[in-house]
Amino acid sequence: MEDRLRLRKYVLVWLLIVLHSCYFASCGNATVDPKNSRVWGPGVEMPDRATLPARYFFIEPRDADNQKINESQKYDIHIIGQSRFGSCRYRLNQIDRHDGSSIVRYRLAESCSDVTIHVRHNEAHLTGSPFAIPGTLYSEQCYCPQGSVEEWLETVGCPAGDPQIDMDLIPFRAINFSSLRTRMIQQYDKPGSISHCNYVILRNQVHRRCYGQHTGFSKFMDTILLSLARKFTLPDMEMFVNLGDWPLVKKGGPSRTTGPYPIFSWCGSDDTFDIVMPTYDITESTLENMGRVMLDMLSVQRRGLPWADKHAKAFWRGRDARRERLELVALSRRYPELLNASLTNFFFFRDEESEFGPRVAHISMHEFFDYRYQVNVDGTVAAYRLPYLLAGSSVVLKQDSFYYEHFYRKLVPMRHYIPFEADLSNLVQQIEWARENDEKAREIRDNANAFINANLLPLDIYCYHALLFKEYAKYIVSPIQVLPGMEKIEQPEETYHCPCERTTLPRDEL
Numbered sequence: 001m002e003d004r005l006r007l008r009k010y011v012l013v014w015l016l017i018v019l020h021s022c023y024f025a026s027c028g029n030a031t032v033d034p035k036n037s038r039v040w041g042p043g044v045e046m047p048d049r050a051t052l053p054a055r056y057f058f059i060e061p062r063d064a065d066n067q068k069i070n071e072s073q074k075y076d077i078h079i080i081g082q083s084r085f086g087s088c089r090y091r092l093n094q095i096d097r098h099d100g101s102s103i104v105r106y107r108l109a110e111s112c113s114d115v116t117i118h119v120r121h122n123e124a125h126l127t128g129s130p131f132a133i134p135g136t137l138y139s140e141q142c143y144c145p146q147g148s149v150e151e152w153l154e155t156v157g158c159p160a161g162d163p164q165i166d167m168d169l170i171p172f173r174a175i176n177f178s179s180l181r182t183r184m185i186q187q188y189d190k191p192g193s194i195s196h197c198n199y200v201i202l203r204n205q206v207h208r209r210c211y212g213q214h215t216g217f218s219k220f221m222d223t224i225l226l227s228l229a230r231k232f233t234l235p236d237m238e239m240f241v242n243l244g245d246w247p248l249v250k251k252g253g254p255s256r257t258t259g260p261y262p263i264f265s266w267c268g269s270d271d272t273f274d275i276v277m278p279t280y281d282i283t284e285s286t287l288e289n290m291g292r293v294m295l296d297m298l299s300v301q302r303r304g305l306p307w308a309d310k311h312a313k314a315f316w317r318g319r320d321a322r323r324e325r326l327e328l329v330a331l332s333r334r335y336p337e338l339l340n341a342s343l344t345n346f347f348f349f350r351d352e353e354s355e356f357g358p359r360v361a362h363i364s365m366h367e368f369f370d371y372r373y374q375v376n377v378d379g380t381v382a383a384y385r386l387p388y389l390l391a392g393s394s395v396v397l398k399q400d401s402f403y404y405e406h407f408y409r410k411l412v413p414m415r416h417y418i419p420f421e422a423d424l425s426n427l428v429q430q431i432e433w434a435r436e437n438d439e440k441a442r443e444i445r446d447n448a449n450a451f452i453n454a455n456l457l458p459l460d461i462y463c464y465h466a467l468l469f470k471e472y473a474k475y476i477v478s479p480i481q482v483l484p485g486m487e488k489i490e491q492p493e494e495t496y497h498c499p500c501e502r503t504t505l506p507r508d509e510l
């Protein structure tokens with residue numbers, strides 16, 4: 001009896017070994033060739049120059065024929081280096097994407113030097129590994145500004161321009177706050193409905209004064225400005241930041257004599273002049289990558305159900321921020337085989353809960369991607385979830401809208417998403433199109449994913465802010481000075497506790 005059990009165990013172990021070596025060695029075609037596989041991204045190419053809260057890079061496995069491998073792989077990754085406290089300490093995670101490639105990201109506990117990054121598969125180094133990094137990798141928490149914004153943009157290889165920035169700044173060629181400031185403060189003195197802050201950046205220090213009742217969102221602006229100031233010297237500038245959802249500066253408004261007012265907002269619209277910045281949502285997920293936030297542009301790319309196993313239906317969850325969202329629910333009742341849409345919260349249309357309810361439990365966005373088609377409908381303004389949907393493993397159907405975020409201008413309908421009318425009139429037709437054109441729909445999904453990885457990852461969000469502020473600051477003609485009543489926003493205490501090799505601070509005129 002016992003012998004038989006032992007024999008069975010032997011057979012089992014032997015089988016496992018065979019299967020295992022088969023999987024990792026030469027059975028089938030999916031054998032990773034370390035020489036052909038690619039490793040790239042700011043986290044291995046310039047982690048010393050691109051200081052990020054979490055640094056990241058990509059791995060694309062390829063076989064001996066240099067063909068991409070679309071099965072998940074596990075990599076063995078180590079960062080070896082020295083810190084003030086001994087060996088370099090870090091947290092690392094691997095995000096297995098849905099196409100076989102992986103994103104690797106790591107967050108340093110403190111600055112490290114003499115760093116090598118080892119990327120192995122099955123004991124073998126992949127091309128380029130170990131990556132030897134010449135400079136120091138600063139912790140993102142260190143106040144180590146290195147050079148001007150121009151120098152920083154160039155060292156980390158940010159794009160030289162952006163069509164949205166060019167467009168937004170056209171009306172503002174000579175900004176004179178000496179004549180605008182008082183008028184702007186008066187114009188937007190509607191404390192119950194408008195909250196905004198007047199910022200002054202001088203010698204890389206941040207000062208502000210806020211107006212209105214709900215100024216809590218100024219923390220998002222403070223945080224990104226302080227984070228940029230730790231990396232390079234911000235240009236001296238003065239600015240007004242709208243803390244609300246709606247853009248403020250209406251075209252054809254009271255701007256005859258002064259020209260439009262220069263105001264920064266997180267959402268733009270076709271009928272306003274507001275200068276758009278990346279939303280506080282995507283900015284926070286950049287700053288808190290591998291920290292507080294669970295969902296960000298990297299983690300959302302985690303492998304979910306393969307395309308073939310996803311429900312061939314459209315999916316939507318959200319709150320009742322706009323009438324069309326209720327109509328979406330009604331549509332889903334009429335076409336349950338095409339669309340699964342429910343509200344998770346009633347606030348604006350509470351009296352219609354009996355008709356459009358019941359509300360359903362909130363689910364994580366990762367579960368959205370169990371469905372092939374994702375619907376994006378405006379909320380109070382643009383739905384800030386669009387970047388996450390575009391990064392996921394489903395294809396996006398986007399409502400036409402005059403609201404936009406900083407990157408919409410670069411999106412192309414039918415290349416990056418499937419468009420539908422603002423009134424939802426052709427949504428059903430577009431879902432049917434996607435079902436009938438499965439290959440094309442998948443291709444649009446792939447294009448959207450590539451767009452995200454080229455335009456909306458954490459470094460891109462820093463680049464956009466840096467480029468925007470650099471361009472904007474050029475057009476201010478009034479003197480930059482800290483104004484009465486402004487509060488200085490301090491860097492967190494710990495930022496000054498790290499040594500920097502090369503810090504160039506603006507020269508103090510003595």
Ligand SMILES: *[C@@H]1O[C@H](CO)[C@@H](O)[C@H](O)[C@H]1NC(C)=O
Binds near residue numbers: 027028029065
């Ligand atoms: C895949 O492997 C099989 C057998 O292992 C072989 O017959 C076939 O030619 C390979 N195909 C490619 C594309 O390498």
Ligand SMILES: *[C@@H]1O[C@H](CO)[C@@H](O)[C@H](O)[C@H]1NC(C)=O
Binds near residue numbers: 071306
């Ligand atoms: C992976 O690639 C193989 C060979 O090119 C293909 O047959 C298969 O459908 C692909 N699988 C997925 C999930 O894309």
Ligand SMILES: *[C@@H]1O[C@H](CO)[C@@H](O)[C@H](O)[C@H]1NC(C)=O
Binds near residue numbers: 478
């Ligand atoms: C800015 O406006 C103030 C007040 O109207 C004016 O005195 C000053 O000359 C203007 N500055 C420039 C550079 O136009």
Ligand SMILES: *[C@@H]1O[C@H](CO)[C@@H](O)[C@H](O)[C@H]1NC(C)=O
Binds near residue numbers: 336
């Ligand atoms: C809609 O989606 C939810 C979440 O995946 C699921 O539990 C529910 O059964 C779906 N409803 C229909 C009608 O398919």
